Amino acid sequence: MALSLLIHCSPTVNPLRRSPKPTLRRVNHRVCVASAATPLLQVNDLRAKIVESNVDILHGVNLTVNQGEVHAIMGKNGSGKSTFAKVLVGHPDYEVTGGSVVFKGENLLEMEPEERSLAGLFMSFQSPVEIPGVSNDLFLAMAYNARMKKLGREEVGPIEFLPYLMEKLQLVNMKADFLNRNVNQGFSGGERKRNEILQLAVLGADLAILDEIDSGLDVDALRDVANAVNRILTPEKSLLMITHYRRILDLLNPTHVHVMVTFNLLLIFNIIASFEFGICMIHGVFTFDYWN
Numbered sequence: 001m002a003l004s005l006l007i008h009c010s011p012t013v014n015p016l017r018r019s020p021k022p023t024l025r026r027v028n029h030r031v032c033v034a035s036a037a038t039p040l041l042q043v044n045d046l047r048a049k050i051v052e053s054n055v056d057i058l059h060g061v062n063l064t065v066n067q068g069e070v071h072a073i074m075g076k077n078g079s080g081k082s083t084f085a086k087v088l089v090g091h092p093d094y095e096v097t098g099g100s101v102v103f104k105g106e107n108l109l110e111m112e113p114e115e116r117s118l119a120g121l122f123m124s125f126q127s128p129v130e131i132p133g134v135s136n137d138l139f140l141a142m143a144y145n146a147r148m149k150k151l152g153r154e155e156v157g158p159i160e161f162l163p164y165l166m167e168k169l170q171l172v173n174m175k176a177d178f179l180n181r182n183v184n185q186g187f188s189g190g191e192r193k194r195n196e197i198l199q200l201a202v203l204g205a206d207l208a209i210l211d212e213i214d215s216g217l218d219v220d221a222l223r224d225v226a227n228a229v230n231r232i233l234t235p236e237k238s239l240l241m242i243t244h245y246r247r248i249l250d251l252l253n254p255t256h257v258h259v260m261v262t263f264n265l266l267l268i269f270n271i272i273a274s275f276e277f278g279i280c281m282i283h284g285v286f287t288f289d290y291w292n
């Protein structure tokens, strides 16, 4: 991994995905490969607090994800990674206190959580919840048809939906029994993570946010999940993954790696940066280049 204090950095090329023809440009004394960038998600100075306790968690996050990019967010426990992801999908525990988020040209913060999902945002949770009384196949069919309706397409009946679902099930290497079981009820930790990727495969998304999808997975499950994600990604679709481990970076080959730091660390970085580089970074996220 290489570190360079810079925000615009170089997409490395993921061999499993087709990318637009790259162009060369120089950033921070290093030649970078960059594709023509179409912004998908633009986060500017995002600030948020916990509703219940009024505690500020996000202190001004800046991040741009372009179409086809794979971004990883790393950082210490408690630095705010999951909070950032949950704020993006509109979790009610958090209130945005400043900044802006534009998704596909629209103000994301004005949308209800379900509107964000229908607009093409998907999030897999660190601890996926159980939904007792709702079978996995019914849940997926309902969610899929809601998306079809939003896109102005025909809703599908059970007979058409089943072959589509079986194909996605194979993609994540899951057994058909999981379709009749209630969503996540009694699933092991690894099975829940696979089930999250099954949802992503079925619903599709322009931007998938995966919160620690690799935690608790054994080697085979991690490979299956990474293979499925790589096959779901296209040059137009983007991924934002939160992780603590390098092993998934090696499998998903991110174009950008960001390190989220806590507010105290941020102050220290700001002071050092002021002295060393004559600049003051007021962002809550630092961006580093990554390559294998």
Ligand SMILES: Nc1ncnc2c1ncn2[C@@H]1O[C@H](COP(=O)(O)OP(=O)(O)OP(=O)(O)O)[C@@H](O)[C@H]1O
Pocket (backbone or CB within 6 Å): 050, 053, 057, 075, 076, 077, 078, 079, 080, 081, 082, 083, 084, 093
């Ligand atoms: N709903 C909430 N109620 C109370 N505190 C919260 C809530 N959500 C987040 N926090 C606190 O905000 C801080 C950031 O939490 P967050 O889950 O975003 O961290 P993280 O970087 O994802 O950590 P980890 O790597 O351990 O998953 C933590 O101190 C956490 O306890």
